[in-house]
Amino acid sequence: MTIQSERWCDLHCHTTCSDGSDTPRELVARAREAGLAAVAVTDHDTVEGLAQATAAGGELGVEVVEGVELSVLHPPGNLHILGYLGRWDQPGFQAILRRVQEARSNRNPRMVERLRELGVDISMDELREMAEGGQIGRPHFARLLVAKGVVSSVHEAFDRYLKKGAPAYIPKSVLRPEEAMEGIVSCGGVPVLAHPFSLGHRDLEELEGWVEEWREMGLQGVECYYSEHDPAFTRWLIGLARRLGLAVTGGSDYHGRAKPHIALGRGRGDLRIPYSCVEEIRRLCRQ
Secondary structure (H helix, E strand, O other): OOHHHHHEEEEEEEOOOOOOOOHHHHHHHHHOOOOOOOOEEOOOOOOOOOHHHHHHHHHHEEEEEEEEEEOOOOOOEEEEEEEOOOOOHHHHHHHHHHHHHHHHHHHHHHHHHHHOOOOOOOHHHHHHHHOOOOOOHHHHHHHHHHHHHOOOOHHHHHHHHHHHOOOOOOOOOOOOOOHHHHHHHHOEEEEOOOOHHOOOOOOOOHHHHHHHHHHOOOOEEEEEEEOOOOOHHHHHHHHHHHHHOOOEEOOOEEEOOOOOOOOOOOEOOOOOOEOOHHHHHHHHHHO
């Protein structure tokens, strides 16, 4: 098969409904321009953009995979669970979203206060303007710090102030892993481990142990293809997923201007996610 006949997708993307810079419709249009057969909308802790994205997909001929990304308690590192193709309007899942959105709302003023203590002049009103009606997240803080000349790049903003362990970082996760996965499964969705590189594992043996533990809680897939994964780690993750009977998925974690170094469907330029990842997720939904 030649590269021209391959079909590609991107199953980890954010819009203005959380901390991306493209509206859901703009994201789908960009996916069409990038030659993607399918794109997933996986905004943080919200499903508000899915209806607009799905409608745009029907108009533009791009398959839209409806998803969400939940932040989960995991002290060693950052654990996020992606959910795909659930009936997200179910009352139980909506209750989970309200809970995590409240935690996010409570965190933002505390981060503003922390930054002001560090000598950075920043306000919630400025962040609301930056978010343009969407949920406020750390990328909005980062973009505002760049706009105000506090730092020269989003990357520097995270390194100096916003990443886990940095002076202005405040955790927001309130969900236990089993709560996130049970919530996704309860409404017919497929829970997938996002960006495993961020988990803070000491070695691959520890990472494998965690994935086995989460599989017992309902985990059904692993994001093997990812912008920050090198080829060796990607191959190892695919092997792990196959050994444990988990779906192989992938995504760029596209945010638009919030992560200007990450291109839709291409990550840092060399990422390619086969359409077979969509097929694996849909196969799990039919079981």
